[in-house]
Amino acid sequence: MSEPVIQKSNQSIEEETRRRRTFAIIAHPDAGKTTLTEKLLLYGGAIQLAGAVKARKNRKAATSDWMEMEKEKGISITSAALQFEYNGHVLNLLDTPGHEDFSEDTYRTLIAADTAVMVLDAGKGVEPQTIKLFKVCRDRGIPIVTFINKMDRPTKNLFVLLDEIEKVLGISAVPMVWPIGTGVDFSGVYSRKDKKILTYDKTPGGSQKSAFQTSGINDPELDSRFEDWVIKTFREELELVEGGISEFREEDFLDSKITPVFFGSAVNNFGIQLFLDEFIKIAPPPLFFPLKDGSRLDPIHTPFSGFIFKVQANMNRQHRDRIAFLRVTSGKFERGLNVLHGRLGKSVKLSSSFAFFGQDRNTVDEAYPGDIIGLVNPGTYAIGDIVATSKVPDLKGLPVFAPELFATISSSDTASMKSFRKGIDQLAEEGILHLFSSQTIGGGLPIIGAMGQLQFEVFKRRLMDEYNAPSTITVLPYVISCWIGREDLAKVPSSANLVTDRGGRAALLFDTEWDKGYFQKKNPEITLLDYPPIA
Ligand code: G4P
Numbered sequence: 001m002s003e004p005v006i007q008k009s010n011q012s013i014e015e016e017t018r019r020r021r022t023f024a025i026i027a028h029p030d031a032g033k034t035t036l037t038e039k040l041l042l043y044g045g046a047i048q049l050a051g052a053v054k055a056r057k058n059r060k061a062a063t064s065d066w067m068e069m070e071k072e073k074g075i076s077i078t079s080a081a082l083q084f085e086y087n088g089h090v091l092n093l094l095d096t097p098g099h100e101d102f103s104e105d106t107y108r109t110l111i112a113a114d115t116a117v118m119v120l121d122a123g124k125g126v127e128p129q130t131i132k133l134f135k136v137c138r139d140r141g142i143p144i145v146t147f148i149n150k151m152d153r154p155t156k157n158l159f160v161l162l163d164e165i166e167k168v169l170g171i172s173a174v175p176m177v178w179p180i181g182t183g184v185d186f187s188g189v190y191s192r193k194d195k196k197i198l199t200y201d202k203t204p205g206g207s208q209k210s211a212f213q214t215s216g217i218n219d220p221e222l223d224s225r226f227e228d229w230v231i232k233t234f235r236e237e238l239e240l241v242e243g244g245i246s247e248f249r250e251e252d253f254l255d256s257k258i259t260p261v262f263f264g265s266a267v268n269n270f271g272i273q274l275f276l277d278e279f280i281k282i283a284p285p286p287l288f289f290p291l292k293d294g295s296r297l298d299p300i301h302t303p304f305s306g307f308i309f310k311v312q313a314n315m316n317r318q319h320r321d322r323i324a325f326l327r328v329t330s331g332k333f334e335r336g337l338n339v340l341h342g343r344l345g346k347s348v349k350l351s352s353s354f355a356f357f358g359q360d361r362n363t364v365d366e367a368y369p370g371d372i373i374g375l376v377n378p379g380t381y382a383i384g385d386i387v388a389t390s391k392v393p394d395l396k397g398l399p400v401f402a403p404e405l406f407a408t409i410s411s412s413d414t415a416s417m418k419s420f421r422k423g424i425d426q427l428a429e430e431g432i433l434h435l436f437s438s439q440t441i442g443g444g445l446p447i448i449g450a451m452g453q454l455q456f457e458v459f460k461r462r463l464m465d466e467y468n469a470p471s472t473i474t475v476l477p478y479v480i481s482c483w484i485g486r487e488d489l490a491k492v493p494s495s496a497n498l499v500t501d502r503g504g505r506a507a508l509l510f511d512t513e514w515d516k517g518y519f520q521k522k523n524p525e526i527t528l529l530d531y532p533p534i535a
Contacts, residue, residue, distance in 0.1 A: 013332050013368060014300045020370035021283045022092040022327070024110050026134065027119035028127030032149040035266040036119055037082075037095065042269075043276055044084025044091060081112075081325065081372035083355060089280045092372055107136045108383065108431065112309040112327040114370065115283040116144045118259070119266075122155035122182070126168045134169050137256070140396075141290065144259045145283065146173065147275060152202070152265040155182045158237065162245075165259065172258045174248045176278055177271070178238050179263040181230040188226075189263055189271050190217070190238065193248075199225065200270045254284060286370030289329045290396040297330055297393055299369035304331035304339065305388035306373075307395055308381045311430045322426060323354070323374040324381035329395060330388075333367040342392035343385050350387070352376035383431045402483070402530055403434050403449030406476040406509060407456055408442040416469045423467030428502060433459060436499035436507065442476065447499055449481060478509035480516050482528035491526050505532050 027033040082093045096109045110116060116137045118130060137144055148161060155161070158179070165173040180188040180197070188199040198211045214221060217238050222231050252258040260282060264271020289297040297305070310325040333350070341348045353364045354374040364373050375381065386392050411420040424446055428435035433456075434449035441447070450456055456473050463469045478497065484506050492498055496519070497509040508528070510516040520528060 016090075016332075016368040017287065017299050017370065018285045019088060020090045020092065020286050020368060021115065021280055022094070022113055022286055022370040022372070023115040023117055023279075023283060024094040024096050024113040025117045025119060026096065026110070026130065026137065026144075028121070028124070028129040031119045031121040031124070031127070031130075032266045033119050036117075036147065036149065036272070037093065039266055039269050039272045040091075040093065040276060041082065041084055043273060044086045081355075083371070086276060087280060090370075091280070092370055094372065107133070108309055110136050110142065111140060112307075112325075112372065113142060114286050114288065115279075116142050117279070118144050118146045120146060120148050120161070120165075122148045122150045122161065122263070123153055125156050125161050125164045131168060134171075138169075138171075141256060143253050143256055143284065144171070145279060146259045146261045147266075148261060148263045149266050151179055151182055151186045151263050151271070152268055153183060158182070158263075159240070162261065165261070169259075171256065172246065172252075173261050174245060174258045175241055175261045175263075176248060177262055177274060178234070178241055180226060180234045185227070185230050186265070187230060189274060190214075190234070191274060192241075197222075198271070198274055200265075200268070202268065248282075250282065253282060254288075286329075289369075292394040292396050297395065299330040302330035302393065303389040304333055304337060305329045305386065305393050305395075306333065307387075308375075308383055308385045311377060311381060311383055322377040322379070322429075324377040324385075326373050326375055326381075326387070328367050328369050328371045328373070329393065330369055333364075333371070333373065335363070335365045337389060339387040339389050340392055341380065341385065341387050343382070344380070348380060348387065350375060379429075382429060402481045402507075403451060404479055404481075405450045405453060405456070406436075406478045406481070407448055407450075407473045408445040408476065409448050409459070410445050410472050410474075412470045412472045416467075419467040420463065420469035420471065423463045423469050427459060427462060435502050438497070438499040440494075441497050441499070441509070447476070448473075476509075477511050480510040480513060481507050482510075482516065482530065483507045483532045484526060484529060485533045488526045491523065493523065501532065503532065507532075 025033045025037060082095060084091050084093070094109050094113050110133070116133075118134060120126060120130065134144065146165065156164075162173040162175070165171060175192065177189040177191050179186060180190060186200060188197050190197050195214050195216055196211060197214055212221070217235050222234075226234070246258070248258065248260050253260060260278070262271060262275040262278070264275060266272065286299055287296070289299065291297055306326040306328045308324045308326055312323050312325070333353070335351065335353050337350045338347050339350055340346075352375060353367075354376075355362050355364045355372075367373050386395055409424065411417050424435065427433075428448075436447040436449060438447055448456065448459060450459075460471055460473055463471050483501075484492065486506070489506050492506070492508070499507050499509060501507055508519070510519065516528070520526075
């Protein structure tokens with residue numbers, strides 16, 4: 001593997017910051033996120049072989065998916081950050097889990113991104129998981145670029161698709177390119193800005209591409225190159241687009257008022273380069289990290305700072321270590337730097353810093369705003385921690401989502417009790433699920449809370465695989481949780497399902513939405529919170 005890009009650079013912080021693009025891909029499962037990731041990495045020369053990103057079914061081992069269960073289930077469970085260089089830019093791609101049960105982890109990873117690429121399946125349009133992920137980006141003010149994939153398959157009417165983005169997501173869709181034909185007739189894309197056409201010919205050995213310049217949509221060359229009716233439809237559609245859809249304006253994009261739209265086919269590697277060329281121009285460099293007071297952190301003139309957005313146990317079976325992923329928010333990171341740890345209020349040395357590429361790791365000596373580094377974590381870092389060489393900046397916090405599924409977990413083997421406890425603690429620290437304790441419910445056993453059933457399965461499996469601790473999970477009947485402030489604790493009636501989270505914060509569990517409403521009616525003086533209160 002080639003040297004990580006991070007090590008090569010020794011230019012000024014400003015130059016390095018401006019050439020960086022840190023982004024995540026959001027998609028409903030199966031829309032083509034993994035395939036797109038794979039193709040983007042190929043353009044970056046980061047990996048040699050297509051198909052190396054994800055092990056699915058009988059495929060080869062994965063680059064960004066490395067856990068056994070992912071290989072078996074063919075889904076992406078963990079997040080990794082991949083860095084590659086393209087046309088003088090350094091791209092940090094945050095690999096977010098695609099399965100809907102892993103939404104909380106995905107949500108948190110999104111916070112470390114400056115741009116999101118939303119992949120839609122042209123035949124399906126906006127799907128449920130897309131909506132959820134989109135909302136997180138929107139709330140956070142992360143600009144969104146749309147890639148409409150699978151144009152080689154039967155698609156929805158393109159205007160219906162654009163309309164769906166506007167109506168369901170509430171953002172104006174501005175096509176940057178327009179496809180020539182769809183499904184079996186998909187023959188190319190036209191760049192509205194350059195009036196350039198990239199043609200697409202599907203051949204038995206794969207797709208072939210060629211580009212040519214037009215004088216506009218009425219260029220006679222179009223008639224000689226494409227089927228009559230295909231080009232007629234294209235011209236009619238494009239006239240509607242030019243006449244009825246507003247132009248791309250950078251301010252609107254950065255304000256999340258519009259989403260630039262690209263069309264293509266990831267699996268056929270068509271439309272990707274055009275997308276990438278535009279993406280590096282329009283996606284913002286890491287200059288805008290939000291602070292609590294609504295202002296933005298100046299990454300260039302502020303000394304080094306960063307925050308932990310993900311904690312992962314057992315990244316490497318041989319090392320058996322825990323890694324905390326840090327996103328650099330300002331200044332230059334240098335290995336061995338002494339920083340102030342905001343939460344602990346003490347100085348720590350950042351000596352073991354790595355960049356990851358699937359299972360491989362390389363030491364990182366320096367990094368710049370937008371970069372992601374992995375730090376060996378002997379329990380020092382938790383999600384949301386901020387470190388800085390001088391004053392710890394007041395970064396806008398990471399969202400925490402209230403779990404909707406609960407279960408007790410017990411060890412089914414007394415001999416492995418110690419590792420069972422250690423496993424529970426470390427895995428909960430990763431934030432893959434919530435850990436509660438209670439004196440009233442669950443018979444004194446630890447209670448785990450998740451967004452989806454699969455999280456429980458993964459938890460159990462990882463306890464076994466990584467800690468050699470067999471466990472029994474018994475699902476509890478609750479479906480809603482709310483946190484309550486310290487000041488309300490004494491007012492909680494003894495009949496309530498009171499639990500305490502790892503941070504010592506109290507929460508209540510309810511069987512149904514109706515129960516929650518009833519409780520609130522009976523106890524109006526207690527404020528039920530969707531997010532944990534700030535300690
Ligand atoms: P995901 O990560 O968003 O879940 O989607 P993924 O990339 O795994 O793609 C889901 C399926 O869609 C895969 O097929 C993939 O090959 C296919 N696909 C991706 N992009 C395109 C495209 O542009 N056109 C067409 N026609 N298909 C596309 P699969 O059968 O589930 O897996 P595989 O056996 O092909 O890997």
